[in-house]
Amino acid sequence: MTPPFEYRTVDMTDEEFAEEQAVYGGLTEALRRLNEVSLRTTMPHDVILEATRKVEELSELLSAEMIPGNFGVVVTTSGHVRGYGNTVVGMRNAIAPPLKIVQDHVKGGASSEFFLNALYEGPPGKVHGGVLALVLDQIFGEAAAAGGTPGMTGTLTLRYRQPTPLGACSAEAWVDSTAGIKTIVKGALKDAEGNVTVEAEGLFILPRWAREQLAASGETPPQYE
Numbered sequence: 001m002t003p004p005f006e007y008r009t010v011d012m013t014d015e016e017f018a019e020e021q022a023v024y025g026g027l028t029e030a031l032r033r034l035n036e037v038s039l040r041t042t043m044p045h046d047v048i049l050e051a052t053r054k055v056e057e058l059s060e061l062l063s064a065e066m067i068p069g070n071f072g073v074v075v076t077t078s079g080h081v082r083g084y085g086n087t088v089v090g091m092r093n094a095i096a097p098p099l100k101i102v103q104d105h106v107k108g109g110a111s112s113e114f115f116l117n118a119l120y121e122g123p124p125g126k127v128h129g130g131v132l133a134l135v136l137d138q139i140f141g142e143a144a145a146a147g148g149t150p151g152m153t154g155t156l157t158l159r160y161r162q163p164t165p166l167g168a169c170s171a172e173a174w175v176d177s178t179a180g181i182k183t184i185v186k187g188a189l190k191d192a193e194g195n196v197t198v199e200a201e202g203l204f205i206l207p208r209w210a211r212e213q214l215a216a217s218g219e220t221p222p223q224y225e
């Protein structure tokens, strides 16, 4: 079975990697700020029109050279994983909050403390339910991988116990059980006060194509990050 995606490898020194992080990371941080500011600004229309022209100019400047489509996941020869396009954690993705996720390879889990600002609003003042599913899917996937049983999300069930206020949040996920290629991950998301606002359970499955690759190569399971 042909894999639906593959990881590219690039030759890059640690110094080049660090410079890339600083330069593109700086651009993305500036864009995240711009994104929030553009939602909240109350400046007069003539200022907004001038700002719009400047933003268009920047898009012209940056689009002179681009990769053809999505970023994908690119691994450097020195072992760094460049999942820059990831919508939750991507270093070059201004849509990503972004989350810094800590994996626990001993217990098989993952956790994160993060901030969801006004850009992630659903009900007034509260986080959109789809955004909560989005961040939990990523944390759960990383928990399964940290437990040594990576997989793709087969199912993800959420129980929204109470609305999640915009602002500081935290989430934790752990491998509850494994059965062959299937891993059950459980976890919860909390608001700034420590109240559990979402409980979730996910089933992560090592895909058939990955099983076939593993059987052929004898390697350890890949990380879908």
Ligand SMILES: CC(C)(COP(=O)(O)OP(=O)(O)OC[C@H]1O[C@@H](n2cnc3c(N)ncnc32)[C@H](O)[C@@H]1OP(=O)(O)O)[C@@H](O)C(=O)NCCC(=O)NCCSC(=O)Cc1ccccc1
Residues within 6 Å of the ligand: 137, 138, 141, 142, 151, 152, 153, 154, 155, 203, 205, 206, 207, 208, 209, 224, 225
């Ligand atoms: C991989 C799979 C889910 C299963 O394919 P295959 O392996 O070819 O399936 P196969 O037919 O060989 O069945 C094997 C066993 O599994 C069972 N079973 C099968 N499906 C389901 C099910 N849905 N639910 C429940 N069970 C299911 C089936 O009955 C059988 O059980 P049995 O042995 O009889 O007891 C495939 O449908 C797929 O790719 N879906 C899209 C996934 C996707 O796009 N997810 C979102 C992107 S990931 C992401 O964003 C998160 C992330 C972030 C960071 C890091 C990591 C993750």
